[in-house]
Amino acid sequence: MRAGGLVAFPTETVYGLGTDASSAAAVARLYAAKGRPADHPVIVHFADAARAFEWAREIPQTAKKLAARFWPGPLTLILKRSARAQNFVTGGQDSVGLRVPSHPVARQLLREFGDGVAAPSANLHGRVSPTAAAHVREDLEKRIDLVLEGGSSEVGIESTIVDLSGAAPVLLRPGAISKFQMEEILGEKILDKNSTSPRHSGGLERHYAPKTPALLVPAHALDAEIARRGNAVAVLAFSRPDERVESWIRMPREPRAYAQRLYAALRELDGARCGAILIETPPETAEWDAIRDRLSRATG
């Protein structure tokens, strides 16, 4: 990475594709490898909060509290940028995304590198994020310099993103750390993102999507939908496999276990080359917020 190389590494959420966040050339190569538009901001990763906060020019109490409680961990803070965060990592915005991951391999890499590492998820732009080194190779093998192996990502979906650069905290992307956990620490409400929030690629419709068209189907309609489509479908559901369907993955009813397996399951079903992937609609409760968010994007 010091020489501008692209290094995929494990984090507790998903694998990241890392490079020197202070090098315009390295970040340009990184965007090109992913096929990502150059005006999208990227999260900068650090070994600890002290280093991360050097990249912000204002560190509100809210940021200090959340960092103290949740870093290292699956949380990204958007803060007003300092001069360290240049246009090529902020997408030209006046804010920067900062994260201190907890995965031991990520931590060691970041500690030894010693400064900010720009790292989007290590997938081709618009595709499902990788939760294993094999997924990274599938998407990017010939386009990057190295993949660090670190097993399956424990959380399985991308970090929670909260924007602290404005008057009130705004949730930009739900994740394993919930809005309610953060509100408890802050003692104030976190707003849901609306159209005035800064643009971010995670906010684009049809992101995190498999190649096969995917759709959400309520449990009671699953059977009829399979029959209607002449069984040429792959299914991701809570219930037991139906013998008419060859590619069926049964998912856990517990949201953390579900999140951990979701992207590997979508990749596997995508590989079955069916006409469609039917995904059983998850519960409406708050603990499924982050999963519903990813599924609604996967189903466009």
Ligand code: TXA
């Ligand atoms: O869990 C994660 O966050 C993973 C791992 C590798 O750390 N990274 C990740 O990065 O998901 P990426 O680039 O795939 O998604 C980052 C999201 C994007 O939607 C990006 O636009 C948004 O964060 N973002 C980054 N900086 C931002 C900023 N200054 N303002 C608003 N959104 C920002």
Ligand code: MG
């Ligand atoms: Mg991504």
